[in-house]
Amino acid sequence: MKEIDQRLAAIKVVPVVAIKDVNKAVDLANVLITNGLPCCEVTFRTDAAVDAIKQIRDAFPEMLIGAGTVLSCEQVDLAIDAGVDFVVSPGFNPTVVTYCQQRGVPIIPGVNNPSLVEQAMEMGLRTLKFFPAEASGGVAMLKALAAVYPVSFMPTGGVSPENVRDYLALPNVHVCGGTWMVPAKLVDEARWDELAVLVADVSGIVASE
Template identity: 50%
Template sequence: MAEELFKQIESMGILPVIKLNDAKDAVPLAKALCEGGLPCAEVTFRTDAAKDSIAAMTEAFPDMLVGAGTVLNAEQVDEAVAAGAKFIVSPGLNPDTVKYCVDKEIPILPGCANPSDIEQAIKYGLKVGKFFPAEAAGGLKAIKAMSAPYSQMRFMPTGGINPSNVSDYLAEDFILACGGTWMVPSAEIEAGNFDKIKELTEEAVRSMLGFRLAHVGINCFNEVEAHKVADAFDGMFGFAPNENPSSIFSAGYVETMKSPFLGKKGHIAIATYSVERAKAYLERKGVGFNEDSIVYRPNGKIQAVYMAEEVGGFAIHLVRKPKEV
């Protein structure tokens, strides 16, 4: 149960951390998050409205991944689960609370800010912990240092995560996902500006995925024609050709196919930091994929995958590209 839930959180990439003072805001906020591309939330137990907010969100959006945060004891665990919370997040590692959740098979991400916390988490059979407050506690450098001797553990950093650093965190395999508040500012919630929250959520997702044009593919009938096309791009723009058995890349911008490939007119490659998260995000928007087209890296991560449908006569595929520094 916990393993599958953590896979879902990982596919989201960002877990919005929400503080609600009034349960009436729960449903419109959940709607904004779902429509913005993040159908998930950690509702903190720092207000009296938390329990009712979780209940309202899970009733209105049963497929939404809703958990309870800032949970400090077993009583709050019971309240949260009764309200519909699918997982528990705590700022620190309270052995009593962790054991209570483990015994009841309730997924929990306890705060693990130092090696002692991590060893306690491992003792209880946990494989994921929250790192809080992330930036104040040393950020990515600190997590990387701690993860070296504890390779079985993964982390969800929360606190100080924002659009400028979220993709740096998510680029590391020991990061499951990031908790963040920047797409759900309290002022916008209290003002009822849920369209703004939807917009901020969309921006957060695009910042995380880093969508950009990688290259355009041109279908040629044969190798002779492909060389003519590649030579034209080289002669006009100085796009030096780089030949491989099936195609010629012109400075990485244009791929000229030596024989007709997917797409009536050719193909368009869209780069992203994570093909897995981008694929999951687009599937939630109703986009289908050709599963037989998946190309894996040696480490098991997806390098590329084609969408099932063409767009404007072009086949579209996602391709993994690291963040440019």
């Protein structure tokens, strides 16, 4: 997990994408890479997710790829076979966490309160997703958690250009997840030039941190 943490910390913002058409996966990944975000979290909310991950991995072997919205051990197997570097889940499921640990793939499970943080720490986890970030108290909640728990968070859910700097300024946040630079409509319509502008803007935010 240490290597993944270091790579995520260097990138600072992970684009969270739901790819409906596998034929658009490589083009989307190319936009991300060429505009300064060599990473993506491909969510398992679409049927195209597994094949999209495979195509991105084949086209860009060095890209940092996560599988998001992973809810079961079966999906963990699919993600690993597709070639992901890490797994992300929206909640904290001990069964899925244990299975990822057994299979040797880093997992970043979702938490949003002290009890879940403590359960995750009990299982040896020190990097956690804070989800849904804004609805769960946002920056104020993360500041409160920082006073107690020696863990790092990846806030996702409501993170935007307006507040991402506030999140990244927190000592217990080393990366954020977001969808604003990869809106589904632009991906579905293959509007790569417009996506490139949004991604480049995020790269500018990251560079200024």
